[in-house]
Amino acid sequence: MSKAIIKVSELRKDYHVGEMTVHALRGVDMEIYEGDFAAIMGTSGSGKSTMLNILGCLDKPTYGEYQLDGVNMGTMNKNQLAGLRNNKLGFIFQSYNLLPRTTALENVELPLFYNSKVKSKERKERAMHALEQVGLADRMDHMPNQLSGGQQQRVAIARSLVNDPVVILADEATGNLDTRTSYEIMELFQRLNDNGKTIVFVTHESDIARFMKRNIVFRDGRIQKETAVTDRFNATELIKALPVDEDYES
Amino acid sequence: MNYRNLTKIATTALKRNKFRAILTMLGIIIGVGSVIAMLSIGESSKQSIREEMSDMGTNMIMVMPGQQRRGGVMMGNSNAKSLTLKDITALKKDAKYLTEVSPQVSTSGQAVKGNNNWPTSIYGVDASYLDIRKYSLEDGRIFTDKEINSLAKVCLVGQTVVENLFADGVDPVGQTIRFDGIPLKVIGVLKEKGENGMGMDQDDMILAPYTSVQRRMLAITHIQSIYASAVSEEQSEAAIEEVETILRQQHKLKEGADDDFEVRSQAEMVEMVSSVTDMLTLLLGAVAGISLLVGGIGIMNIMFVSVTERTKEIGLRMSVGGRGFDIMMQFLIEAVMLSILGGIIGIIFGTGLSYLASFALDMPFVVDTQAVGLSFLVCSVIGIFFGWYPARKAANLDPIDAVRHE
Numbered sequence: 001m002s003k004a005i006i007k008v009s010e011l012r013k014d015y016h017v018g019e020m021t022v023h024a025l026r027g028v029d030m031e032i033y034e035g036d037f038a039a040i041m042g043t044s045g046s047g048k049s050t051m052l053n054i055l056g057c058l059d060k061p062t063y064g065e066y067q068l069d070g071v072n073m074g075t076m077n078k079n080q081l082a083g084l085r086n087n088k089l090g091f092i093f094q095s096y097n098l099l100p101r102t103t104a105l106e107n108v109e110l111p112l113f114y115n116s117k118v119k120s121k122e123r124k125e126r127a128m129h130a131l132e133q134v135g136l137a138d139r140m141d142h143m144p145n146q147l148s149g150g151q152q153q154r155v156a157i158a159r160s161l162v163n164d165p166v167v168i169l170a171d172e173a174t175g176n177l178d179t180r181t182s183y184e185i186m187e188l189f190q191r192l193n194d195n196g197k198t199i200v201f202v203t204h205e206s207d208i209a210r211f212m213k214r215n216i217v218f219r220d221g222r223i224q225k226e227t228a229v230t231d232r233f234n235a236t237e238l239i240k241a242l243p244v245d246e247d248y249e250s
Numbered sequence: 251m252n253y254r255n256l257t258k259i260a261t262t263a264l265k266r267n268k269f270r271a272i273l274t275m276l277g278i279i280i281g282v283g284s285v286i287a288m289l290s291i292g293e294s295s296k297q298s299i300r301e302e303m304s305d306m307g308t309n310m311i312m313v314m315p316g317q318q319r320r321g322g323v324m325m326g327n328s329n330a331k332s333l334t335l336k337d338i339t340a341l342k343k344d345a346k347y348l349t350e351v352s353p354q355v356s357t358s359g360q361a362v363k364g365n366n367n368w369p370t371s372i373y374g375v376d377a378s379y380l381d382i383r384k385y386s387l388e389d390g391r392i393f394t395d396k397e398i399n400s401l402a403k404v405c406l407v408g409q410t411v412v413e414n415l416f417a418d419g420v421d422p423v424g425q426t427i428r429f430d431g432i433p434l435k436v437i438g439v440l441k442e443k444g445e446n447g448m449g450m451d452q453d454d455m456i457l458a459p460y461t462s463v464q465r466r467m468l469a470i471t472h473i474q475s476i477y478a479s480a481v482s483e484e485q486s487e488a489a490i491e492e493v494e495t496i497l498r499q500q501h502k503l504k505e506g507a508d509d510d511f512e513v514r515s516q517a518e519m520v521e522m523v524s525s526v527t528d529m530l531t532l533l534l535g536a537v538a539g540i541s542l543l544v545g546g547i548g549i550m551n552i553m554f555v556s557v558t559e560r561t562k563e564i565g566l567r568m569s570v571g572g573r574g575f576d577i578m579m580q581f582l583i584e585a586v587m588l589s590i591l592g593g594i595i596g597i598i599f600g601t602g603l604s605y606l607a608s609f610a611l612d613m614p615f616v617v618d619t620q621a622v623g624l625s626f627l628v629c630s631v632i633g634i635f636f637g638w639y640p641a642r643k644a645a646n647l648d649p650i651d652a653v654r655h656e
Contacts (some may be wrong), residue, residue, distance in 0.1 A: 086571020
């Protein structure tokens with residue numbers, strides 16, 4: 001078996017809301033391996049968002065251990081966590097979160113601005129390379145409002161790739177997109193995974209989850225079941241099978 | 251994270267909102283501009299007053315009769331008769347810090363020449379008076395010692411008197427005018443001097459030997475005041491003390507008795523006027539300073555709006571690895587850039603304004619370099635001070651809430 005990129009054990013997270021204590025996570029054990037493509041699923045309130053926040057080093061667990069690429073994040077302070085996010089993680093959000101009035105290239109460069117080891121020339125080259133990987137080499141100077149939703153999400157994916165992270169965390173990355181565009185984004189994710197990228201994808205849509213290798217279902221702060229996807233969707237084939245939409249122009 | 255990157259981020263953010271940046275800077279521009287303009291105009295008006303006063307001779311010293319007591323009764327200054335020609339002789343003989351000494355007696359009256367007449371003043375002085383008061387001759391000559399000793403009926407006339415008594419093209423020298431019925435032969439004409447610092451016409455005068463004015467017109471033996479020149483402006487202080495010592499000896503005043511005369515120097519007058527303009531400048535500067543403060547508050551206001559508006563951006567920056575400190579510095583640099591850029595424009599604006607003012611008011615154009623340096627410093631401080639709180643607010647945002655903020 002390949003190396004574990006993410007290893008959590010006995011993970012608990014409590015929130016205090018007034019007098020009440022909400023147990024968002026009640027003891028989670030989970031491992032994500034190098035080259036994995038895992039869906040974290042569950043209904044709202046199942047704890048999947050809390051899990052993603054902790055995996056993304058944005059939040060700390062109340063109890064339990066989390067090792068990211070061999071580093072124990074429990075012992076780290078805020079600034080060290082920021083460094084960890086900068087070096088080891090790539091984020092993709094449902095609403096893309098691109099900076100307005102800023103070109104695609106500059107948006108992709110953003111994470112590298114916070115890495116003082118990267119000089120401006122290298123920063124630009126790496127951003128251009130990332131945009132090429134997502135097929136937007138010809139849209140580098142476009143502003144977000146000149147791009148379609150799918151293209152904006154591709155820019156966001158390029159931004160998550162630019163620092164060469166050990167794992168990409170996607171939060172409902174297809175939630176704002178229509179079916180065809182969703183499939184196209186999934187096609188890109190599958191290609192990235194084939195090239196060795198480790199991806200954790202939070203979604204509540206079961207058909208999107210079928211593009212992945214593994215599904216981890218959360219319920220009431222625990223992992224309800226963990227299954228390997230047997231009849232996995234191939235995005236490229238699915239797109240071909242879609243009826244041709246007259247309104248749609250590629 | 252290095253500062254070059256942060257500065258680039260801040261510049262990009264400002265460029266994205268050019269119009270708002272300019273509006274925000276406007277407060278600082280007006281504040282700094284008015285501080286610079288007020289202080290510069292104050293400085294230049296002070297200089298123009300100083301120039302005018304030094305035309306009157308900054309090393310000039312005046313002695314006026316002072317309070318007198320006669321058996322406990324205070325006598326007014328105007329009819330005091332404490333100064334005499336003996337004082338002049340003593341000052342001329344003993345004073346080391348004085349170069350020239352002249353008595354002065356004066357009266358006003360009507361000057362008449364043919365059909366023309368003009369109300370003016372006649373000053374009885376000796377020849378050194380011209381040097382002391384910085385007058386010069388345009389034509390003719392000054393009276394001689396012999397003329398002084400013989401109570402000669404001669405005079406010198408100022409330009410205003412010439413204009414009012416003589417027809418154009420007539421040479422006044424050699425003519426005879428009457429002053430209060432007494433005929434005086436004009437032996438010289440004074441060069442035009444214009445108004446003094448207080449707006450008085452310095453050409454509306456007739457000069458005559460002091461002996462003539464004393465005896466023929468006023469019928470007195472004392473003198474009304476003494477004008478003298480100190481060795482230099484710097485020595486005015488020492489000269490005043492010396493004059494006081496000599497006059498106290500002359501007047502046989504006992505230790506502890508009040509002076510029966512008063513000594514003033516032009517340097518003192520300059521100081522006095524300067525302190526008034528300094529006060530005015532300070533006042534205007536303070537008002538302008540308040541507007542600078544308001545400008546700073548404007549920056550804080552906009553930075554707050556900006557932090558709220560860009561909550562999502564802040565969350566994103568944090569999730570891709572921006573530390574709280576990076577976020578704070580980004581907003582702080584933005585605020586400082588706004589205020590410094592506003593300050594630079596304000597300095598240019600204020601300098602232009604004071605140039606226009608000096609042009610319109612016919613004053614020397616002075617840029618108060620101290621004020622420029624100070625405003626620049628104040629701008630940076632304002633940027634940091636008023637940018638600090640919004641920047642802290644941005645840095646303390648929770649990245650989870652911020653990135654999902656709608």
